[in-house]
Amino acid sequence: DGYRNTNIYQGGRAANQVSDDYRYQDGNYEGYAPNDGYYRGGDEPAHEEDAQSDVTEGHDEDDEVYEGEYQGIPHPDDIKEKQKNRAPAVDDDYRDRADLMAERMEDEEQLAHQYENIIEECGHGRFQWTLFFVLGLALMADGVEVFVVGFVLPSAEKDMCLSSSNKGMLGLIVYLGMMVGAVMLGGLADKLGRKQCLIISLTINAAFSFLSSFIQGYGFFLFCRLICGLGIGGSLPIVFAYFSEFLSREKRGEHLSWLCMFWMIGGIFASAMAWSIIPHYGWGFSMGTKYHFHSWRVFVLVCSLPCIASLVALKFMPESPRFLLEIGKHDEAWMILKQVHDTNMRAKGEPERVFTVSYIKTPKQVDEFIEIQSSTGTWYQRWLVRITTTFKQVWDNVLYCLTAQYRMNTLMLAVVWFTMALSYYGLIVWFPDMIRYFQEEAYESRVKIFDEEEVSHFTFNFTLENQIHRNGEYRKDKFIGMKFKEVRFEDSLFEECYFEDVTSSETFFENCTIISTVFYNTDLYEHKFINCRLINSTFLEEKEGCHMDFEEDNDFLIYLVSFLGSLSVLPGNIISALLMDKIGRIRMIGGSMLISAVCCFFLFFGNSESAMIGWQCLFCGASIAAWNALDVITVELYPTDKRATAFGILNGLCKFGAILGNSIFSSFVGITKVVPILLASSALVGGGLLALRLPETRDQVLM
Secondary structure, eight states: OHHHHHHSOSSHHHHHHHHHHHHTGGGSOTTOOOTTSOOOGGGSOHHHHHHHHHHHTTOOGGGTOOTTOOOSSOOHHHHHHHHHHOGGGSOGGGSOHHHHHHHHHHHHHHHHHHHHHHHHHHOSSHHHHHHHHHHHHHHHHHHHHHHHHHHHHHHHHHHHTOOHHHHHHHHHHHHHHHHHHHHHHHHHHHHHOHHHHHHHHHHHHHHHHHHHTTOOSHHHHHHHHHHHHHHHHHHHHHHHHHHHTTSOHHHHHHHHHHHTHHHHHHHHHHHHHHHHHTTOTTSSEEETTTEEEOHHHHHHHHTTHHHHHHHHHHTTSOOOHHHHHHTTOHHHHHHHHHHHHHHHHHHTTOTTOOOOOOOOOOOOOSSOOOOOOTTSSOHHHHHHHHHHHHHHHHHHHHHHTTSTTTHHHHHHHHHHHHHHHHHHHHHHHHHHHHHHHHHHHHHHHTOEEEESOEEESOEEOSOEEEEEEESOEEESOEEESOEEEEEEEESOEEESOEEESOEEESOEEESOEEESOEEESOOOOGGGEESOEEESOEEESOOOSOOOOOOOTTHHHHHHHHHHHHHTHHHHHHHHHHHHHHHOHHHHHHHHHHHHHHHHHGGGGOOSHHHHHHHHHHHHHHHHHHHHHHHHHHHHHSOHHHHHHHHHHHHHHHHHHHHHHHHHHHTTTTTOSHHHHHHHHHHHHHHHHHHTTSOOOTTSOOO
């Protein structure tokens, strides 16, 4: 008792430390004594005493251990020395961050291999296919959003009287929103969770898409489409990160490629709905003279349905268990994995199979978020701290993608994403513009020219289209309830004529003399009279807005081109899905981009509408495999806590390339084909060759 009392440390912590030193002596649990610091040698069996004695025998002088010496409570100096040498005994608050990160990396590597085994045990079945269709609807909504503005632009142009600059801005604003949304919401998905951020993304898109269909003014409509793009742009990185974390290694490449088919389905859906709805100008309603809900607004409303359907279905899906393990929520992740296992086993007719996993490794939590108490500061101060903390963590993730470990891969992927987007999105806009250009050339070649005609006391009550009237004289004529389409009057005389209820498109009066003529309820505005002399002429009750009710003859062709372009990627999707895990991601990207570059050179021979449509289908079908492989390798190259962030950065850069491609390629329509073709093909060749230097990921587990 005297020996015991003089060696027991004051306070429970010292006593525990003493017992711990004894318990872990020699790196094992032999010689374990009760944790109260008392020596109970008399209570132990005799053979254990002999064993202890045998263990101490034979030590050399350097060990400083002698036979029969009591080793239950070490000397205080020995305790201090061991505390210095044993790292796990040091509290995390006092450890170097590099040590903590090294320990976390080791934990993540163990978790990656264990999680792969767990997913293989869960199998691939009903649960993954259900999630496949739910996330497919979200990806379909992204595909629809890309096509919506292009389809509604001709009608919105008439409804809102848009200038050329306004039309260009409306076409680019969605890509700008997608660029911001991909970076912002992709980063948040690594901090707040895949499911939660995807719900936020789809909710933003659905709400503002619905709202934009009712907006009459151009400015607010532009703002709504910007926010729509922000919402749907954030969904793309989350969808692929979310789905990949429920797939095993041998299934990942194939099924992520099948998921990409929903983008194609979105394009087909948008084309079919535009073809079915927009030409029916009667599908709408009006409230007075100020509010008009035309058919193109019905189309915008219908295009929000895939997003709404995905949003509703997502409510019944669980969070990614891989993400939950990353943030230390072991029990929740285990329950979800058990749900996946049981769902698949029941679908296979084996409900008796038991989920054998009892414990899953969780990485060491380095930066834990401490919830602010409600008594701390005001409500907006607490929210400000939460928001700034979250965005600081997102920014740290962004910077992490540029650290030495990932810098080279990130830069190479960025170049490949950018070159692919520049050429693909640039040509996707260039193809329809070139088709329209060929149509306009053919239309202008059929123009009818009338020289020095004289018409008097005649009533025009029919449509005049694609005509040029030069040096004509019109006296006491009436133009009532008629339409001018692509009509020009040059150096002509109108005397005592009467215009009533006239609508016009691309109609101008140049160097004309108009005497004692009345214009009543027409859209012949001042800018349509170029260098004209108006003498004693009157304009009464001009039409407000743009009253363009002409059904464009090429509407059918525009929708057909988009439909065929979307459908043409089906063979490429099937081939990429079947071969993704066989030939690898790198060869798929490089081969697809180089084949697409070759297709670009054949565009020099596209001198007609049908030839241009054919080359467009060939290009889209060849390039889709590169897109699918890019999605897969981007998911696999980055760890779980950086996956959506990295995908969001690269996808945001992709949308920036799309903006540049649209602007550059459209500016050369009708001028030259050489620059767009050479720019697209050189970008594809450069990106494809660089992609071959990326690391292959088909055999690695998700970190």
